[in-house]
Amino acid sequence: MITIKDVSHRYTMGKKAKETVVPVLSHINFHVQKGEIVSLVGKSGSGKSTLLHIIGGFIKPSSGEVAINGTEITSWDEGRLADFRLQHIGYIFQNFQLIPSMTAAQNIELPLILNGTSKQIRNQKVADMLRQVELEAYPHHYPSELSGGQQQRVAIARALILDPPLILADEPTGSLDSDTEAELLALIQKLNKQNGITFFLITHDQEVAAIADRQLEIKDGQMLQAKGVMPV
Amino acid sequence: MTFGDKWQFVRQNMKKNRVRVLMTILAAAMGSCFLIVLASVGFGLHDSIVKDQLESSAITKIDIYGKNEAIQIGFTGENIAELQQIDGVKTVREIQYLGETSYHIDGYTNEMPEAIAVDFEKEKQVGLEIKNGRLPEAENEIVISSDFAKQLVQDDVEEKDLYADDGMIKTEYQYQENLLNKEIELQASATAEETNELKTTTETVKIVGIEAAPANEYIHMNSVKTTPALKRKLDDALQMTDSYTEQGDPLYNQVEVYASNAEAVDGILTSLEEKEYQAYSNLEELKNINVLFNVAKAGLIIVGTIAVLIASIGIYNTMTMAVTERAPDIGIMKAIGANPKTIKQIFLMESTFIGLAGALIGTAVAYLISFSVNTGVPIILEQIFAEEIPETLQLSSIPFLLVAISVSICLIVTILSGSRPAKQATNVDVLRALRREI
Numbered sequence: 137m138i139t140i141k142d143v144s145h146r147y148t149m150g151k152k153a154k155e156t157v158v159p160v161l162s163h164i165n166f167h168v169q170k171g172e173i174v175s176l177v178g179k180s181g182s183g184k185s186t187l188l189h190i191i192g193g194f195i196k197p198s199s200g201e202v203a204i205n206g207t208e209i210t211s212w213d214e215g216r217l218a219d220f221r222l223q224h225i226g227y228i229f230q231n232f233q234l235i236p237s238m239t240a241a242q243n244i245e246l247p248l249i250l251n252g253t254s255k256q257i258r259n260q261k262v263a264d265m266l267r268q269v270e271l272e273a274y275p276h277h278y279p280s281e282l283s284g285g286q287q288q289r290v291a292i293a294r295a296l297i298l299d300p301p302l303i304l305a306d307e308p309t310g311s312l313d314s315d316t317e318a319e320l321l322a323l324i325q326k327l328n329k330q331n332g333i334t335f336f337l338i339t340h341d342q343e344v345a346a347i348a349d350r351q352l353e354i355k356d357g358q359m360l361q362a363k364g365v366m367p368v
Numbered sequence: 369m370t371f372g373d374k375w376q377f378v379r380q381n382m383k384k385n386r387v388r389v390l391m392t393i394l395a396a397a398m399g400s401c402f403l404i405v406l407a408s409v410g411f412g413l414h415d416s417i418v419k420d421q422l423e424s425s426a427i428t429k430i431d432i433y434g435k436n437e438a439i440q441i442g443f444t445g446e447n448i449a450e451l452q453q454i455d456g457v458k459t460v461r462e463i464q465y466l467g468e469t470s471y472h473i474d475g476y477t478n479e480m481p482e483a484i485a486v487d488f489e490k491e492k493q494v495g496l497e498i499k500n501g502r503l504p505e506a507e508n509e510i511v512i513s514s515d516f517a518k519q520l521v522q523d524d525v526e527e528k529d530l531y532a533d534d535g536m537i538k539t540e541y542q543y544q545e546n547l548l549n550k551e552i553e554l555q556a557s558a559t560a561e562e563t564n565e566l567k568t569t570t571e572t573v574k575i576v577g578i579e580a581a582p583a584n585e586y587i588h589m590n591s592v593k594t595t596p597a598l599k600r601k602l603d604d605a606l607q608m609t610d611s612y613t614e615q616g617d618p619l620y621n622q623v624e625v626y627a628s629n630a631e632a633v634d635g636i637l638t639s640l641e642e643k644e645y646q647a648y649s650n651l652e653e654l655k656n657i658n659v660l661f662n663v664a665k666a667g668l669i670i671v672g673t674i675a676v677l678i679a680s681i682g683i684y685n686t687m688t689m690a691v692t693e694r695a696p697d698i699g700i701m702k703a704i705g706a707n708p709k710t711i712k713q714i715f716l717m718e719s720t721f722i723g724l725a726g727a728l729i730g731t732a733v734a735y736l737i738s739f740s741v742n743t744g745v746p747i748i749l750e751q752i753f754a755e756e757i758p759e760t761l762q763l764s765s766i767p768f769l770l771v772a773i774s775v776s777i778c779l780i781v782t783i784l785s786g787s788r789p790a791k792q793a794t795n796v797d798v799l800r801a802l803r804r805e806i
Contacts, residue, residue, distance in 0.1 A: 194703070195799070195801055215708055218706060218707045219707055221704070221705040222706075225705075229703075233703065234700075246704060247702070250701070252369055252370055301567065
């Protein structure tokens with residue numbers, strides 16, 4: 137599902153005369169199988185978010201190749217990446233990233249709108265999805281009227297609405313209390329088992345990392361080790 | 369993403385900033401309205417002048433002033449025949465001046481009307497309308513213009529008492545009775561070139577017809593039309609020979625060529641030039657007027673466009689603020705998979721809507737102002753100057769062309785002013801937007 141081949145990345149800081157190059161990732165290689173839950177753990181500043189953004193197509197790596205579902209995306213332009221992201225990748229953010237002026241149903245509907253789905257099908261799919269994430273009682277609630285756990289479920293529903301084969305999650309439980317975190321992890325496992333969706337989670341929380349079939353660890357931009365049932 | 373969904377986004381976005389969007393639409397409307405009202409003055413005056421031209425003179429008429437090779441003054445019968453043969457010519461109207469004539473009846477005199485001898489069959493063809501009576505059939509019969517009687521004034525009144533404040537002869541000194549079928553004394557005079565002796569002759573002529581008033585009420589015609597036979601009779605009596613060739617054929621002082629339609633005028637003018645006639649057409653004047661007014665209208669539109677450009681600064685500002693405010697939402701949409709083109713289209717749609725709404729409101733208000741100006745200003749002017757304003761005068765006119773130009777300018781300007789903020793929206797960095805750093 138995800139193939140990372142010799143990916144390195146560095147940031148250039150400062151203006152031309154005083155440019156400083158900061159290496160973030162160094163020669164990263166790994167592969168994520170279809171239907172796996174893989175967690176990437178590492179300390180703050182280790183480069184895990186950068187790696188996730190490279191996989192999501194938000195950042196172009198300084199070198200190396202990224203392939204999603206067998207398609208090499210490194211050289212694509214922003215428009216093509218956006219279209220690809222819409223169809224193949226669902227994104228779950230730490231801070232939910234819901235549009236505050238839209239209701240829960242409207243936020244979930246957004247990818248369907250971008251996809252050009254008809255209103256009738258949209259209504260049906262959103263209702264199904266609300267039921268699936270147990271939010272059928274809150275379709276017209278705005279994010280500010282929902283709890284953190286409910287907001288994250290809206291975010292998950294939005295990520296899943298187009299049935300993407302891959303979900304990228306950036307600290308998905310970072311803003312949740314322990315009870316809600318447990319609920320969310322159970323939901324992720326359920327979706328993985330029922331729908332065969334591949335999850336790539338980055339976290340520094342060992343409880344989150346523990347639900348993964350395989351754990352990857354990154355330190356100072358370098359992949360350290362792999363734990364779990366599937367080989368790297 | 370369908371057009372309808374994009375429009376929903378635009379509506380939602382505008383709802384969030386209703387007041388700001390309304391103010392921007394208002395600015396665009398004011399710019400558009402200013403452009404239309406300003407240019408409408410040019411269009412209105414142009415229409416008035418063209419209408420005036422068309423009413424005061426036939427555009428199919430071509431005045432012939434002379435021929436380069438002619439050795440005598442005036443046009444001969446051969447010239448008339450040559451002109452008649454030009455393609456597209458309907459009628460050639462030849463005119464002989466009667467010279468100095470005055471008309472006397474019951475102690476009233478009309479001193480200096482324009483007196484001409486014409487072929488009345490041709491007069492009918494070129495649209496001579498008789499209000500009362502008929503056309504002359506006998507030698508000593510004449511037709512007078514509708515204003516002839518107003519210039520027929522009492523003989524024993526001093527000139528200083530004769531005129532009213534408006535420069536017209538006072539009604540009480542004008543001849544009041546009906547002139548139709550009345551006999552009037554025609555006095556013709558001429559100075560012999562060789563002896564310098566003033567000769568005078570008198571004929572009694574009968575007024576058999578009165579012409580219809582011209583379409584333009586501000587044209588006052590004091591004229592007399594009679595037969596070529598009377599002209600010859602008067603010339604014989606005065607021993608005037610310069611209106612005739614050596615063979616005794618008449619020489620015409622003025623010739624007018626009438627084209628069968630306006631399209632034929634250009635071809636006739638070319639033929640006239642080839643035949644070395646000096647000619648002038650009202651159509652040429654009309655073309656010159658059109659050129660002049662088109663330049664003026666273009667100038668007014670350019671000045672009006674400045675107002676739209678000023679309004680566009682407002683649109684640019686509104687759209688830039690909208691992009692800045694919505695950067696986090698744009699970031700989320702892009703992260704989910706919104707194509708940058710889609711984002712750009714949404715913002716362009718919004719600025720286009722503002723421009724279009726402004727242009728339409730501006731157009732509606734401009735029509736209202738134009739109507740008020742056309743109705744109100746003549747009344748005000750009449751009150752101030754105590755003078756009647758001509759009915760043909762239109763101070764403001766808004767043809768569909770002007771509306772189309774204004775809406776197009778407004779749309780182009782607003783799309784251009786919205787395009788940079790729309791581009792900014794596509795360039796929003798997803799990660800920075802998600803971190804609320806924009």
